[in-house]
Amino acid sequence: MSNAKEFKDNGDKILDRHSGNLDPEAFGYLHQLTESMFNSLLLIIPAMEQSDTFHKFPRIRVLGSYSMEPLKEDYEAILGLIKWCEKSYSKLQKYNPSLKKIAAYAPQNNRKLPPKCMIPSEIRQKEMQELIEFRQNNK
Numbered sequence: 252m253s254n255a256k257e258f259k260d261n262g263d264k265i266l267d268r269h270s271g272n273l274d275p276e277a278f279g280y281l282h283q284l285t286e287s288m289f290n291s292l293l294l295i296i297p298a299m300e301q302s303d304t305f306h307k308f309p310r311i312r313v314l315g316s317y318s319m320e321p322l323k324e325d326y327e328a329i330l331g332l333i334k335w336c337e338k339s340y341s342k343l344q345k346y347n348p349s350l351k352k353i354a355a356y357a358p359q360n361n362r363k364l365p366p367k368c369m370i371p372s373e374i375r376q377k378e379m380q381e382l383i384e385f386r387q388n389n390k
Contacts, residue, residue: 255293259285277335283328289321309381313370 262285266278273281284290296317303310310316336353344350 255290255296259290259294274335274339277332277339280328280332280335283324284332287321287325287328289318289325292318307385309378309385311375311378311382313375 262281265273266281266285270278299310299317302308333353340350340352344352
């Protein structure tokens with residue numbers, strides 16, 4: 252989970268370098284995200300995978316098998332940070348019209364195909380069956 256480590260490291264750098272002049276609202280949102288339990292769990296997934304391999308534990312390879320859902324506070328921090336960026340853009344754009352707006356993700360509601368990153372159902376079924384057999388053999 253190198254993305255989680257990169258996110259944590261870069262977030263900590265921003266908080267350290269700009270703590271004196273970063274808007275307290277943005278500081279709070281960023282701090283919530285870098286110190287969240289969800290991100291902490293993402294950081295230990297490689298250790299969990301090593302443990303699974305060592306103990307021959309057949310974990311289903313989806314994020315929900317390794318981590319919990321982000322907390323309400325995490326979602327609020329993400330949305331708060333986005334709103335803060337948009338508000339800051341509006342203020343700063345008055346002084347510098349060439350300032351670029353932040354990118355926004357807009358998922359497609361009418362998509363008929365599954366996402367490209369989706370695990371094929373036959374692989375997921377195989378992993379689920381291996382987990383069931385493991386649990387039955389280790390009661």
